[in-house]
Amino acid sequence: MTHHRxxxxxxxxAALLLPLPAFAQQRTETPRQxxxxxxxxxxxxxxxxxxxxxxGAAAQAMGTVAHLRGRVTDTAGNAVAxxxxxxxxxxAQGIYRHxxxxxxxxxxxxxxxxGRTITDxxxxxxFRTLRPAPYPGRTPHIHVQVTRPGGAVLVxxxxxxxxxLNAHDGLLNAIRDPRARDAVIIPFIPADRIEPxxxxxxxxxxxx
Ligand SMILES: [Fe+2]
Numbered sequence: 001m002t003h004h005r006x007x008x009x010x011x012x013x014a015a016l017l018l019p020l021p022a023f024a025q026q027r028t029e030t031p032r033q034x035x036x037x038x039x040x041x042x043x044x045x046x047x048x049x050x051x052x053x054x055x056g057a058a059a060q061a062m063g064t065v066a067h068l069r070g071r072v073t074d075t076a077g078n079a080v081a082x083x084x085x086x087x088x089x090x091x092a093q094g095i096y097r098h099x100x101x102x103x104x105x106x107x108x109x110x111x112x113x114x115g116r117t118i119t120d121x122x123x124x125x126x127f128r129t130l131r132p133a134p135y136p137g138r139t140p141h142i143h144v145q146v147t148r149p150g151g152a153v154l155v156x157x158x159x160x161x162x163x164x165l166n167a168h169d170g171l172l173n174a175i176r177d178p179r180a181r182d183a184v185i186i187p188f189i190p191a192d193r194i195e196p197x198x199x200x201x202x203x204x205x206x207x208x
Pocket of ligand 1: 036138
């Protein structure tokens with residue numbers, strides 16, 4: 001009997017040290033959006049995280065450079081390391097690199113149109129891309145797909161804060177919860193100290 005008691009006491013003590021989940025700060029989960037019709041059917045030869053410069057191209061893409069950066073976490077704020085982050089978007093003229101996209105023969109071949117990276121130990125990711133341009137029927141947006149090491153996928157879109165077309169965009173406004181909607185509307189701010197005339201967009205991604 002004495003032996004039994006000795007084993008028990010430390011277990012009870014450990015139970016009292018467990019965190020109380022009710023008090024944890026929950027982060028707003030990044031809302032899901034449609035993948036849309038223009039995810040690449042064939043990846044470009046260059047798929048790195050710098051979409052503005054295509055390997056072997058003489059010039060860089062038309063448009064305003066934007067550094068898109070953030071962290072991928074779960075709703076408790078824990079880093080999701082080793083996640084695949086993919087982005088794709090139209091060029092500065094509003095044209096996608098995709099066989100079914102309107103005017104794709106005029107796509108800016110100096111723009112990669114698609115890029116991918118893997119999150120680091122802190123969940124961090126970074127792309128050099130363009131401030132997205134509008135095209136008929138859509139406010140400017142960047143398509144985003146995040147694949148966890150275990151295989152779970154989140155597809156969403158990032159929008160530009162202050163863009164007047166946001167008010168009339170059907171897909172953006174289909175996100176009914178204002179907090180969730182705000183989570184994908186990203187300020188694009190001048191960031192000349194990173195690169196002259198470039199913008200910085202900081203967008204954290206919260207996985208459920
Ligand atoms: Fe799109």
